[in-house]
Amino acid sequence: MADEKNEGVLARWGKGLKAKSSSLMAKVVELLRKTKKLAKDDPRRIVHSFKVGLAITLVSLFYYFEPLYDGLGASAMWAVLTVVVVFEFSVGATLGRGLNRVLATSLAASLGFGAHFLADLAGDKAQPVILSLSVFFFAAITTFIRFFPRIKARYDYGFLIFILTFCLVSVSGYRDDEILQVAYRRALTILLGTFIAILICLFICPVWAGDDLHSLVSNNIQLLANFLQGFGVQYSNESKEDELLEGCKSVLTSRQTEESLVNFARWEPRHGPFKFRHPWKQYRKIGSLTRQCAYRLESLNSYLITETQTPLHIRDRLMKSCSKMSIESSNALEDIASDLRTMTQPTFPNPHIEKSKAAMKDLKAALKIGPGDGDIDLLEIVPIATVASLLIDTISCIEKIAESVCELGSLANFKCVEAGKSSGLELEQEHQKLPTSAIVNDHCHVVMVD
Numbered sequence: 001m002a003d004e005k006n007e008g009v010l011a012r013w014g015k016g017l018k019a020k021s022s023s024l025m026a027k028v029v030e031l032l033r034k035t036k037k038l039a040k041d042d043p044r045r046i047v048h049s050f051k052v053g054l055a056i057t058l059v060s061l062f063y064y065f066e067p068l069y070d071g072l073g074a075s076a077m078w079a080v081l082t083v084v085v086v087f088e089f090s091v092g093a094t095l096g097r098g099l100n101r102v103l104a105t106s107l108a109a110s111l112g113f114g115a116h117f118l119a120d121l122a123g124d125k126a127q128p129v130i131l132s133l134s135v136f137f138f139a140a141i142t143t144f145i146r147f148f149p150r151i152k153a154r155y156d157y158g159f160l161i162f163i164l165t166f167c168l169v170s171v172s173g174y175r176d177d178e179i180l181q182v183a184y185r186r187a188l189t190i191l192l193g194t195f196i197a198i199l200i201c202l203f204i205c206p207v208w209a210g211d212d213l214h215s216l217v218s219n220n221i222q223l224l225a226n227f228l229q230g231f232g233v234q235y236s237n238e239s240k241e242d243e244l245l246e247g248c249k250s251v252l253t254s255r256q257t258e259e260s261l262v263n264f265a266r267w268e269p270r271h272g273p274f275k276f277r278h279p280w281k282q283y284r285k286i287g288s289l290t291r292q293c294a295y296r297l298e299s300l301n302s303y304l305i306t307e308t309q310t311p312l313h314i315r316d317r318l319m320k321s322c323s324k325m326s327i328e329s330s331n332a333l334e335d336i337a338s339d340l341r342t343m344t345q346p347t348f349p350n351p352h353i354e355k356s357k358a359a360m361k362d363l364k365a366a367l368k369i370g371p372g373d374g375d376i377d378l379l380e381i382v383p384i385a386t387v388a389s390l391l392i393d394t395i396s397c398i399e400k401i402a403e404s405v406c407e408l409g410s411l412a413n414f415k416c417v418e419a420g421k422s423s424g425l426e427l428e429q430e431h432q433k434l435p436t437s438a439i440v441n442d443h444c445h446v447v448m449v450d
Helices: 002-041 044-064 066-086 091-122 127-145 149-172 179-203 209-237 245-252 255-265 281-304 312-341 351-367 378-412 424-432
Strands: 438-440 446-448
Touching (some): 002 044, 066 179, 091 127, 209 245, 209 255, 209 312, 245 281
Antiparallel strands (some): 438 446
16 A cells, blocks of 8 residues: 555656646747747847957956956956946947946046045045035035936936946045055056947947937838828728737837937947938937827727728718828828938928828818718717828828928938939939929929919
């Protein structure tokens, strides 16, 4: 009986161990799958990881080689710490953190030495009082300055390092007589660590925040174009699917990423087609208008997933105009996204926007209820009237996006299509496609003549 009991216990233990092993294996497989997907989504992440490892390895040499260690001492560890906290994914982020750290460390160390020198002149009894007052004054003022939005966006890390460095220099100098030499070594290692991090980030497979920002804004506009194109088709087919809403949601959630990329891009030097002092702030304006348009399209999607009781004859009368407005608006956004992506000066006003406005007039005329419509409950036409109103509002928003992209093209000197024509005949044919009441100005804008 005892043997049978032991065998039963061993069998249950074996089953439990097998179940745990299977569960552990499943978790390992899931982790590997997620890791593969993470690397596949953006292969630059793998390169960035190797770059960070290379930078830390290089600054670690200050510890391994005797001549370097004798010159820097234990302060060499600050070079390693600097690389860890400064090295970011993009060049702009690394430059911003690196310059903030170097400038803040230099300024805070200088002021800390000044406070320490004044405290020494005051005598032993007054020295701790003066140091305490200086720490309180600079820490309070610096902390308050960090609340300014513009300061916080670009220089928050620098002010944080300033407080830390000033306190270390001024307070530790009260007990350490060699504070000047120690601070000099630390500042030197911080400078070396920052220089190595920036050098590797800048010259080994650089990741430019400006490129990512440019792609993000143009892709967001393209997502709105895809939604409107699908909405026009779905509306005419009376489909209730809401898969296209995912694109709008991604646009609405891109604000934080966009703001970060704008701040990082402003730190970057000239690269690729982006010149020095490129108007990065204009991308923030375009992104804001794009999200406003996405909010309206999200409201439009609610119509597709809501049952309506609109009379069929009124629905058929409005369906053509609504579909045409959606498709033409989609074509306008596609043109804007393409021009922005290729950095080509867009024409303004966009011909597709003008066609959308023409369809909008037809829609307004169709919305008027005539004697032949019979007795219609106004509540029955509220949903379709709401769709019409949102589409009209969307056209206005798209026109603002087009204006902002044209403004960006003027500020950034986007290439003009007309300037690249190979022959006068092609240029003439291009002009013949324009309305007779349109001319092209020096910035390649199409301007309507009264």
